[in-house]
Amino acid sequence: GAVVSQHPSWVICKSGTSVKIECRSLDFQATTMFWYRQFPKQSLMLMATSNEGSKATYEQGVEKDKFLINHASLTLSTLTVTSAHPEDSSFYICSARDPVSGRAFNEQFFGPGTRLTVL
């Protein structure tokens, strides 16, 4: 249980294009999802907190117009990198929590990540 999937697992795009990454909770309803980015050999940095049915909360320094987050359902959040540039190349990881389940109350369950390479 508590499986989170991401799609795609890797993507290569040209500079200036937009890329959408999906994060799904497969066996629980996630009212809150989180988006992280991880540069090579570095830690995870929280980009934004996504709450179902409301606007995402972005961390300081993260451009909300560049990284569009939509959490339209209890099992799906999407991150769209708009007008991608080479410096956006990174490993993007999502996580989800289920506030209803006692099992998952204090945990975030992580997806396998998406490797974005912008040429």
Add this chain to the structure above:
Amino acid sequence: AQSVTQLGSHVSVSEGALVLLRCNYSSSVPPYLFWYVQYPNQGLQLLLKYTSAATLVKGINGFEAEFKKSETSFHLTKPSAHMSDAAEYFCAVRSRGGSNYKLTFGKGTLLTVNP
């Protein structure tokens, strides 16, 4: 603000040797603490967590960690390293209470296991 410090960005041990990965936290009140493992090009897998009560926490794959409030530490240990333990390990902290569920991660410790 809370923070996590992982001492040693790289730890190398021999197979069968003790594994000790260090984590110290800074928080005004004892937080929730987590250890995650990340294999190359994969997401994070929870090893164990400290939320309350027992200060010695046992996790998966033979790992355990002890919460020491006086030392503000939550070091991860395993008595005998296995080759499959080679990975990146992250310590993370989260505030208790309220509606803030954000995790703050340490910079990670790369564990290599030598045959």
